[in-house]
Amino acid sequence: MKLPTPLRVAILTAATAISLTGCQLTSSELPAISDTGTKHIGHVVWHDLITPDLAQSKAFYGDVFGWQFKQVNDSYLLATSDGQLIAGMAELDNKQNASHWLSMLSTDNIAAISEKTVSAGGKVLIASTEIKGRGSIAVLEDPQGAVFSLINTVNGDPAATYSDNRWIWQEVWTDNPEQSQSFYQSLGNYSVQTKTLGENNYKYLTADNKPAIGFVKKPDTNIGNTWVNYIKVANISDTLLKVKAAGGVALMAPTQQVRNGSVAIIRDPAGAGIVIQEQM
Incomplete structure (x- = not known):
């Protein structure tokens, strides 16, 4: 089939x-x-x-x-x-x-x-x-x-959960976060919120008073503008060991300069990238 x-x-x-x-x-x-x-x-x-x-x-x-x-x-x-x-x-x-x-x-x-x-x-x-x-x-x-x-x-949407090994967040990585934020805000009943992360102001949209979409200046000009999805994990170091053992690659290891070492970027064996995040 x-x-x-x-x-x-x-x-x-x-x-x-x-x-x-x-x-x-x-x-x-x-x-x-x-x-x-x-x-x-x-x-x-x-x-x-x-x-x-x-x-x-x-x-x-x-x-x-x-x-x-x-x-x-x-x-x-x-x-x-x-x-x-x-x-x-x-x-x-x-x-x-x-x-x-x-x-x-x-x-x-x-x-x-x-x-x-x-x-x-x-x-x-x-x-x-x-x-x-x-x-x-x-x-x-x-x-x-x-x-x-x-x-x-036709039958409704899944309810959001924040358990380990499930989706926790999503962002648009883009050349121009301000333009991307303005575009997506125009698509629905969104409100703009700002959060301080280190020395940066992080903007995201909320829908029904719940966080919905974040916006990030993409870290590499050689990659296209794209959506990036996050999965919550209990222990980021242990998860990275599993990624390597299963044939995946760590594109960015945890570093204190990025969200206090709570995130890593991984790629599956066929090339799909996601971010894993350990709740601090």
């Missing part, structure tokens, strides 16, 4: 940024990501890993974070942490043979956000497409080139 066409195209877009001109989308089906009946508009509520090797990714994330998995079909599986559904993993061959995490923002109006994105200079890479059982999705590119996704669920 092949990966559902809308998700395949969305995944390929995020992973390789290829042209989508002329692509035909069809209806398909995937399990719901939640049955809460409640939406968390403006928040990242889901993550899909795009990988050229599903078995390799399953082994890595299972070994490092203790995730368990449920196979949906030959090309897609669901990941759980202590029984809670937290992510999907999709296999898709691509020329770069690279892995990528795709962040999905909850919305109840994909069309309106798509229109605002285009008006601001961004792009609609995949127009709103229904996936039976899950809801509607779209894939957009913001005005600075960072790719993100929208989801309008």
